[in-house]
Amino acid sequence: MNNKSKYTAAAAQLGPIDPSEPKESVVARMLNLLIEAKTKGTELVVFPELCLTTFFPRYYITDPANLDTYYESEVPISLMSDMFELVRKEKIIISFGYAERDNGIPFNTSVYVDSSGNIVGKYRKIHLPGHYEYEPDRPFQHLEKRYFTKGNLGFPTFDTTLGRLGMCICNDRRWPETYRVLALQGCEVVTLGYNTPKHYPLAPEHDHLQEFHNHLCMQAAAYANGMWVIASAKAGLEDNCELIGGSCIISPRGEIVAEANTTMDELVVAQIDLNECTLIRENIFDFNFDIYIPLYIYIYYIFFY
Ligand code: CDT
Numbered sequence: 001m002n003n004k005s006k007y008t009a010a011a012a013q014l015g016p017i018d019p020s021e022p023k024e025s026v027v028a029r030m031l032n033l034l035i036e037a038k039t040k041g042t043e044l045v046v047f048p049e050l051c052l053t054t055f056f057p058r059y060y061i062t063d064p065a066n067l068d069t070y071y072e073s074e075v076p077i078s079l080m081s082d083m084f085e086l087v088r089k090e091k092i093i094i095s096f097g098y099a100e101r102d103n104g105i106p107f108n109t110s111v112y113v114d115s116s117g118n119i120v121g122k123y124r125k126i127h128l129p130g131h132y133e134y135e136p137d138r139p140f141q142h143l144e145k146r147y148f149t150k151g152n153l154g155f156p157t158f159d160t161t162l163g164r165l166g167m168c169i170c171n172d173r174r175w176p177e178t179y180r181v182l183a184l185q186g187c188e189v190v191t192l193g194y195n196t197p198k199h200y201p202l203a204p205e206h207d208h209l210q211e212f213h214n215h216l217c218m219q220a221a222a223y224a225n226g227m228w229v230i231a232s233a234k235a236g237l238e239d240n241c242e243l244i245g246g247s248c249i250i251s252p253r254g255e256i257v258a259e260a261n262t263t264m265d266e267l268v269v270a271q272i273d274l275n276e277c278t279l280i281r282e283n284i285f286d287f288n289f290d291i292y293i294p295l296y297i298y299i300y301y302i303f304f305y
Helices: 023-039 064-068 081-090 170-174 176-183 204-225 275-283 289-304
Strands: 006-013 042-046 093-102 105-113 119-124 157-160 163-169 189-194 228-233 236-238 241-243 248-250 256-259 266-273
Touching: 006 023, 006 248, 023 042, 023 081, 023 266, 042 189, 042 228, 042 266, 081 093, 093 119, 093 163, 093 189, 105 163, 105 189, 119 157, 119 163, 163 170, 163 176, 170 189, 170 204, 176 204, 189 204, 204 228, 204 248, 248 266, 256 266
Parallel strands: 006 042, 006 228, 042 093, 163 189, 189 228
Antiparallel strands: 006 266, 093 105, 105 119, 157 163, 228 248, 236 241, 248 256
């Protein structure tokens, strides 16, 4: 693989998607961001989690036909053909999230599409937050546990022309082991999308810290693992539910090098330099496999036996 160590990347933040907005309209908005990305010479563009529709786990949906409308049995290539064409022509890699049904099994999924126009990477969300049953006391639901099955692909990495990439999705970003599992496989850039309500009904005391916690976990992980993190929000007031913005690109130094200014559709652009991963990994956190792999096996052993 002919790796580029320096290139331009973007988090393509989306503003709110109303439940009545057709997927075609959302994809048109995504295409606009991709065209802007192209004019800025961007080679890697990251769209949010479940980005083709409103964040439907907010609703308790009892009509199966209605629920069906949120899922794709395969990547909606025809719906996104103009985007895929641009990706092919301009040699861009994109990532986006959608609700997948694979032989009837539902997953919260993210994919990479590269300049071949093919799906070259897939990840299915492992840390599914929220609850299974309708909870009438909540101002809105968070039924990811009901609507999705835990991901069954692990945390894979993908060798691309833009380095070794890996994905996680929203709640995964809060768990340090997500990044460490990716980093131990040599991942250099983690891409992720999120839908994070400002209000968390179970711990409203933390509402004012949502933006801080969003950046805290990703900045700490970028530094501790010597990786770039590109994080793309679905943001703004979506059907009366406020979603935080803060889409950003974080360097392996743990610094936010670019951040969204709005909670609308917005492209957040920065220069990626993969050499910065090496700087951290060789000088600060040297993943010395001789030490750490046996250590992890030991911890696993004392924990489970
Ligand atoms: N989509 C998603 O995973 N959102 C969660 C919300 C908080 S848990 C109910 C998150 O971690 O941002």
